[in-house]
Amino acid sequence: MDAEFGHGQGSVSLRWRRSRAAHRAGSPADAPSGGRRPPATKGARRSHAFTEPRWRLRRWPPEGSPGYDAPMPLTFTASPLDHAGLKRTDPDWIAARRRDPSARTILFEKGDLALDANGDPLILHPDNAEEYALDAVGLVFLGVIGETPWFAAAIEPDAHGARANFRGAAMKAEPDFACLIGRARSILAWRGRRRYCSNCAAENAPAEGGLKLECPGCGMEHFPRVDASVIMLPYAGDRCVMGRQANWPEGMFATLAGFMEPGETIEEACAREVMEEIGRPVVSARYVASQPWPFPSSLMIGLLAEIEEGEVRPDDDLEDARWFTRDEARALHDSTIGRWAPPNFSISWHLLQRWLDGET
Numbered sequence: 447m448d449a450e451f452g453h454g455q456g457s458v459s460l461r462w463r464r465s466r467a468a469h470r471a472g473s474p475a476d477a478p479s480g481g482r483r484p485p486a487t488k489g490a491r492r493s494h495a496f497t498e499p500r501w502r503l504r505r506w507p508p509e510g511s512p513g514y515d516a517p518m519p520l521t522f523t524a525s526p527l528d529h530a531g532l533k534r535t536d537p538d539w540i541a542a543r544r545r546d547p548s549a550r551t552i553l554f555e556k557g558d559l560a561l562d563a564n565g566d567p568l569i570l571h572p573d574n575a576e577e578y579a580l581d582a583v584g585l586v587f588l589g590v591i592g593e594t595p596w597f598a599a600a601i602e603p604d605a606h607g608a609r610a611n612f613r614g615a616a617m618k619a620e621p622d623f624a625c626l627i628g629r630a631r632s633i634l635a636w637r638g639r640r641r642y643c644s645n646c647a648a649e650n651a652p653a654e655g656g657l658k659l660e661c662p663g664c665g666m667e668h669f670p671r672v673d674a675s676v677i678m679l680p681y682a683g684d685r686c687v688m689g690r691q692a693n694w695p696e697g698m699f700a701t702l703a704g705f706m707e708p709g710e711t712i713e714e715a716c717a718r719e720v721m722e723e724i725g726r727p728v729v730s731a732r733y734v735a736s737q738p739w740p741f742p743s744s745l746m747i748g749l750l751a752e753i754e755e756g757e758v759r760p761d762d763d764l765e766d767a768r769w770f771t772r773d774e775a776r777a778l779h780d781s782t783i784g785r786w787a788p789p790n791f792s793i794s795w796h797l798l799q800r801w802l803d804g805e806t
């Protein structure tokens with residue numbers, strides 16, 4: 447699998463799952479990484495900074511709240527954003543949203559969230575956002591929440607410095623904010639890689655607030671891409687199979703996953719991936735849920751896959767794959783046996799939860 451695609455890479459997500467002590471003590475994602483201060487704003491232009499609690503980064507659900515120990519809804523789903531697909535084709539409408547005093551821009555740097563001096567996400571009016579050294583993409587329209595227009599932009603690498611690791615930030619963002627930054631990250635990543643037309647190499651021109659690119663050379667239109675992937679928990683009777691890649695944190699096992707290929711259905715992709723990864727035939731597969739996954743722009747299509755009993759043979763991508771009894775899987779899910787599942791930030795954890803709850 448693509449390294450960007452993996453489950454819960456890195457120690458940040460691991461600490462979050464493993465121990466509340468570490469959780470309270472903070473993780474690398476909690477601390478701004480330092481760097482230069484934001485530049486002073488020019489002239490007499492008023493600075494519009496937006497730092498209301500809803501858009502701050504904090505543990506979610508808040509520790510001590512009734513929902514603290516409950517499974518969260520799937521992160522990056524149920525977005526409050528209206529993408530305004532019918533209105534954004536009008537350049538005048540986009541320009542008016544850009545001038546709206548309530549308009550907000552989320553600033554990124556190197557795929558992470560840029561932070562202000564207080565360690566909060568840097569959310570500014572577009573006028574103020576454009577006073578930073580933005581990369582060539584510039585402002586991208588995300589959509590509206592009520593009457594409030596939202597934009598995103600990326601600061602040139604290392605031009606700002608204070609930032610929060612995106613994965614860690616998304617894990618502790620309020621669900622609505624996680625949706626905003628997830629969409630923003632995927633679109634900015636796409637724009638950053640599509641400056642030039644893939645057909646004729648002319649420089650693309652943005653349209654629809656930057657959510658579409660038009661080539662002046664050959665007329666081709668380019669749209670943000672979504673990479674469809676299947677992610678599945680294989681099971682037979684009272685046992686399931688999980689695997690791990692060599693570069694994952696020690697002890698972590700997860701569902702299997704892979705990109706879909708042209709010419710196959712979701713179920714066929716599931717069967718192919720299971721056969722490739724562990725050498726077991728799929729008897730039946732059932733769709734459970736999907737999750738946008740902004741690393742950089744996948745859609746994870748989650749399934750429970752009934753497979754034939756028998757020996758599991760991990761392919762070269764997997765360091766290990768093995769059967770887990772229901773009790774072992776429960777212990778893995780609860781991180782009580784020195785092994786653990788990915789954090790409940792990911793659909794992988796939810797698939798395991800659903801199977802443990804008796805779904806097949």
Ligand SMILES: [Zn+2]
Pocket residue numbers: 643644645646647648661662663664665666
């Ligand atoms: Zn072209």
